[in-house]
Amino acid sequence: MNEQIHKVNGMLETFLENNADARKEQVDGEQGFNLYYIMSVTERKVIYQQITDPYFRYSKTQFGQHIQSIGEECPPDQLLLRLCKGQTVLIYDDRVYTIKKSLKYATRSVSTPQVEASIVGPLEAFVESMAINLNLIRKHYQNPDLRVVKFEVGTTSHVSGYLLYDNELADKTFVDNELAQIKKLTIPNAQAVSKVQQHLPKRRSLLFPRSVVTERPDRTSQALSKGKCVYLIETSPFASIAPISFHDFMASMDDSYMLPVYSYFLLVLRYFALLATVILPGAYVAFTAFNPEVFRVQLALSIAGSRAGLPYPAFLEVTFMLVMMELLVEASLRVPKTIGPAATTVGGLILGEAASQANLVSDIMIIVVSAVAIANFVIPINPMSQTVRVLKYLLLFMGTVAGFFGLTIGFVLLVGYVFTLHNSNYSLVQSFKASVSLSTKSASAGRQSS
Amino acid sequence: MNVLFYVSLLIYYMINHSLLNLPNVIDRNYLQNGLSALPIGLLLAALNAWMLLSVYNRFPKFTMVEINRYLCGKYLGNFLSIMYVALTAFFGFFMFRGLMEVIIEFLMPHTPVWFLAILLISVPSLALLHSDNSVIYMTAFFTLIAAVLMILVFWLGFKEIDPVMLQGVVYHGWKMPSLKGIVASAFVYGGYTGLYVMNPYFARTSIKLTFLLFVTVGLFLSLCGTVIPLAVWGPWALRNLNLIWIMTAETFSLDLFVLERGLFLMIPLLLITGYIGVFLYTYKGYRLLSLLMPRKATAKVIICCVLVSYVILSLLVQEPAVNYRYRELYMVVWFFYQNITGVLLYVLAKRKGRTPSAA
Known part of the structure; x- marks a missing residue:
């Protein structure tokens, strides 16, 4: 046994001592043919079929060729990493091989999509395999x-x-x-x-x-x-x-499966929802606290009447309701599914009915917050939905400090910032049609030449 | 696709200046001015556009800085470019202060001016983060919104036109125009100056398309922008009005969902065009400076100083009439600069011809 094999054996023995699920199998003591593997990530049946059984059936030359074909020689520094990745380490004929085929990870079978539901599309979703x-x-x-x-x-x-x-x-x-x-x-x-x-x-x-x-x-x-x-x-x-365009965040897979008119209708609805969820809280504060003259008189009076008994300013009312709503959303996401509906119902009752009756929030505010929450969930891609959840607070802040003026500044800044976002040469907002290859190549060419 | 963005840039300028600048010059002095300034302004702008577009189409990969350097030599070329940057910075301020006027008058009358100025300066500051294509896309996006609002406002305006006042407008319309009136009319078509920075993105630009837009959209917007307020108020009443279009929109009654005053369609329109106007002027200045300066950071520092000076100046210049007077003077200076450089560059480009590196 050469010095390198001796060193590898020592390394593997130490690994065996430290890991209870690691195994060593001595196939032939005389030949120094040993197998090392981690039981929890290895398919034992494959080891038997591909290594142990052929060893006893094949001649030495045949077995050598077989091992060469299914395994690969491994440098000592990669050995433990490959072992951890579910490969079997084989020491045979003073050489170290690793066999990939033995890898076995526990996984679930293909199930229906949990996050991106579709009405007419395929009902398959990726898994952790x-x-x-x-x-x-x-x-x-x-x-x-x-x-x-x-x-x-x-x-x-x-x-x-x-x-x-x-x-x-x-x-x-x-x-x-x-x-x-x-x-x-x-x-x-x-x-x-x-x-x-x-x-x-x-x-x-x-x-x-x-x-x-x-x-x-x-x-x-x-x-x-x-x-x-x-x-x-x-x-x-x-x-x-x-790379993606902003429009990809607003597009659902059903859009391409359904009839065009219906798809465009839904698309317009989603953009409207995006605007509503981002702007409404800030607009409520801006138009009630700063610029009520924007609305027609009846509506302005109705809002003022609804807020008549409230002891604090509009921005506190909105912030209170939005934070409560966020807590409700988080609670319904994190709690076990069995008690989720109960939490939502209790929260909804408290937020909706009781807060209004206790003169903590106005009736119109409840409508606004409900609209904001519902509109937020209309955005089909979850990461963008989460981003939008934060964005509305920025516009709420702008509406609180400078009314309608602040709201418009906030909106222009937000849109202006989105227009600056790039992924490599691809801008987030270059094409409404999401056909990245066409529009962005020409645009980036223009950019480069400039 | 690029043609659409070029069109949107031109239309943005037309909307902005036919609502913000043109009525302030022509309508306030209508009894001395007349509408005859509009076609003359159009002709002069078209002539200038033809010369500049011919030059810029010869050098499709060049911006103004490079064209000026190539045609006029290093020193004169850089001087012309710096002059334009300075003019841009000045007009940025006039737009900034004009916008502040609307905000102070109609939205936040009790809020300190310094606070509003600091908040407003955040919009042009955003220009430092942008690139040519993102600016073009952003302008197109806001132009679309502005165009929709403008159509609504004009439609409301047509309904409010008083036929008697309109007779007076037509009667006085044929008077000899003043220089300021002609200049203000030509200013409406200045969208092609966007090529100073974005020529590599748009080139080669269609001169025919540019003229077509001038004659159709530009002339229509100029006419509506000047005639509607005159036909609603009458030339006599407009003599002493500031913020002409806002005051005109204030007279419009409408029944649009939750709105009943035309003013609140006009204010968002003015805010959007104003924000994007200040933003575009800042961006143009920043890009040209970054091409002129050896280091980009220097250009950023200069632009930041310019923006700070906007805040300080807007505290010092609180009288709207002063702002208007200087703005009118500025437009005359701009007009002469534009035409002189236009002729100069055209002649030099003809003499030097196309070079392999430039083509």
Whole structure:
């Protein structure tokens, strides 16, 4: 036994001592043929079929060729990492091999989408298994130009991920940039694809998402066919799509399945909801506290009458109600599903009826907050919905400090900021039609030349 | 796609200046001015646009700074560019102060001016974060909103026109125009000056399309912008009015959902056009300075100083009439600069011809 094998054996023995689920199997003591694997992430049946059984059936030469074909020689520094990734380490004939085939991760089967419901679309969603997710994507996008590039993220977690793109349609410069950025990633632990996406741009986005996170293979397939890149992470049941336009956040998959008139109607409704949820709280404060003259007299009097008995200013009323609503939303998300409806009902009763009767908030305020909450949930992509939840407070602040003027300033600043957002050369708001490859290439060419 | 953005830029300028500048010059002095300034202004603007667009189309990858340097030499070229940046900064202030006037008068009469000025300065400050294409997209977005509001306002305005007043407007319309009136009319069509910065994005720009927009949209907006207030108030009543379009919109009654006063359609329109106007002037100044200066950071510092001076000056210049008087003077200076540089660049471009590097 040479010195390197001796050293590897020592390393593996130490690993065995420290990990209760690690196993060593001595297949042939005379030949020094040992197997090392972690029981909890390894398929024992594969080890028997691919290694143990052939060893006793094949001649030494045949077995040597067999091992060469199913395994690969491993440098000592990679050994423990590969062991942790579910590979079997095999020491045979004074050489160290690792066998990938033995990997076995627990996973669930394909289920219906939990976050992005669809009425007429496919009812399949990604799961926490890369094999299944790739299977779903290949099923929805059967194109020989599809490229799948493997990468690893997390300096401590070492999770595998895949970057998928259509070689014919995707912008090569963008793909190369993304791959270069992935190599530079230094996040210690990446368990979700959205976290990886946050760190990919040179400047980390703080408020607006730079990618669409989806659990739907059909949306992923549609993105690939538009020349976009798709990221998958081994531990996440979501795919992330980039580059994107703002419109992608407002588009549901049903839009492409349903009749055009109905789809456009829904689209207009969603943009209206976006505006309503962002502007309404600030507008309520601006128009009740600063500029009631904007409204027609009857409405202004009605609002003033509704607020007649309230002991505090409009912005406190709005803030109180919005915070209560946020608490209710968070509670209904975090509590066990069995008591979720009860919490929502109790909260809804207190917020709606009791607060109004106790003269803590006006009746119109309850209508406004309900409208804001409902409109917020209309936005189909969850990360954007969360962003919008925060944005309304910015406009509320602006409306509180300077009324209608502040509200318009806030709106222009917000829109102006959204227009500055870029992912590589792709702006977030370059095309209403979400056909990134067409509009953005010409626009970025213009930018570069300028 | 780029043509649409160019069109939106031109239309934005037309909406902005036909509502904010033109009525203040022509309507207030209508008894001496007349409407004849409008076609003359259009002709002069078209001539200037033709010369400048011809030059800019010869150098599709160049901005104003590079064209000036190439055609006029380093020193004169840089001087012309700096002059334009200075003019831009001045007009940015006039727009800024004009906007403040609307806010102080109609929205926040009891709030300290310094507070409003600081809040308002946040909009042009945003220009430092932008790039050419994001500015173009943003302008197109807000132009769309402004166009919808403007159509509503004009539609309300047509309903309020008094035929007797209109007779007076037509009667006085043929008087000889003043220089200020002509200049203000030409100013409406100044959207093509966006090419000073964005020529590489738009070039080659269609001169025919530009003229078509001038004659259709531009002339229509100029006419509506001047005639509606005159036909509602009468030339005599407008002599002493500030904020002419706002006061005109105040007379419109409407039944639009929760609104019953035309004023509250006009104010958002003026705010949007005003914000984007100040923003665009700041951006143009910033981009040209960053091309002129060896370091981008220097341009940023200068623009920040200019914006701070806007706040300070808006505290010092509180009288609207002073602001209007200087704005009218500014427009005359701008007009001469525009035409002189237009002719100069056109002649020099003809003489030097197209170079391989420029083409």
